[in-house]
Amino acid sequence: MRIKEGFVLREVCGDPVIMAQGLSSIDFGRLLGLSESAAWLWQEAKRQGDFTVESLAAALFDEYEISREQAHHDVEKLLEQLKEQGVVE
Numbered sequence: 782m783r784i785k786e787g788f789v790l791r792e793v794c795g796d797p798v799i800m801a802q803g804l805s806s807i808d809f810g811r812l813l814g815l816s817e818s819a820a821w822l823w824q825e826a827k828r829q830g831d832f833t834v835e836s837l838a839a840a841l842f843d844e845y846e847i848s849r850e851q852a853h854h855d856v857e858k859l860l861e862q863l864k865e866q867g868v869v870e
Contacts, residue, residue: 782860783831788868790815790823799823799868813866818845819859826869834860 789802797820799813815823818841825840826832834856842852863869 782826782833782869784823784826784863785868785870790820790827797823799863799866813862813868818855822856822859 787802788799790797790799792798793800797815797817799815821844822837822841825837825844829836829840834853837860838849838853838856841847841856842849845852847855860869
């Protein structure tokens with residue numbers, strides 16, 4: 782999987798959000814807000830380029846003090862949301 786071109790992580794009112802790049806494409810009704818750990822996963826996915834659930838879960842496990850099972854579950858949940866919004870391919 783990869784993050785689709787044209788989507789960026791920005792901070793809006795102190796919160797991390799994903800939005801389409803460029804002022805003409807901003808729709809404040811369709812911003813995708815993220816938690817701190819989800820924003821970290823976004824940055825890790827961008828760093829990896831081509832990523833898998835397993836590669837992101839391993840990175841999340843290494844970064845945060847959670848179980849491998851919880852890391853895998855959290856990554857699956859986030860990627861499901863990102864797919865629904867058309868942000869990953």
